[in-house]
């Protein structure tokens with residue numbers, strides 16, 4: 001009898017502590033390796049997934065990751081369907097009018113990938129000024145492509161843009177450089193190359209609703225903690241094979 005009571009009391013306790021840990025829902029677009037992609041069981045994995053889970057651990061909140069189109073992330077935060085988003089999102093003034101950004105957590109930039117056969121034809125980004133370009137919709141890559149040539153086809157995902165490049169529907173994919181390099185390194189066919197020139201430098205931040213200052217503060221505090229306890233560096237090394 002006594003034992004049964006103890007068991008009952010313990011399970012109430014653990015149910016209580018679980019219910020006590022806040023769960024935050026973060027959106028991402030999981031075809032953006034190595035930042036976010038899926039394993040063979042459809043779990044979201046990658047640099048961003050590791051970062052947000054480590055922050056959750058440091059700040060004692062539960063993390064739920066929801067996969068959705070990139071251009072749905074900000075609208076879903078504005079309508080409170082998501083608490084936040086981590087998706088290799090570049091900090092920009094325009095976006096900062098709508099949502100709040102954490103401190104920067106990754107230095108990125110934009111580059112162009114072309115077909116290897118066109119290597120001599122397109123040696124510099126400006127050589128693409130009259131070409132049709134491919135990019136992911138709603139991204140800074142799409143904005144850069146519009147500045148380069150103005151003739152841009154946009155796709156829901158980066159892999160679709162690469163398929164279009166291969167099918168000769170465009171002459172280059174303009175996209176975040178670390179994702180381009182990961183694509184070149186992991187792709188089995190070598191029919192693509194990068195124009196070795198950076199279009200612009202950018203920083204990634206995690207976004208939240210502007211009204212949710214509590215979550216923003218937890219994210220910044222968690223980022224600081226994981227930098228201090230070495231977790232951040234471990235995650236960087238795991239996905240990029242080099243120190244930050």
Ligand code: GLN
Pocket residue numbers: 029032070087088089090091136138139140141176
């Ligand atoms: N960094 C780019 C942007 O914020 C691309 C992000 C992405 O496609 N996930 O627009």
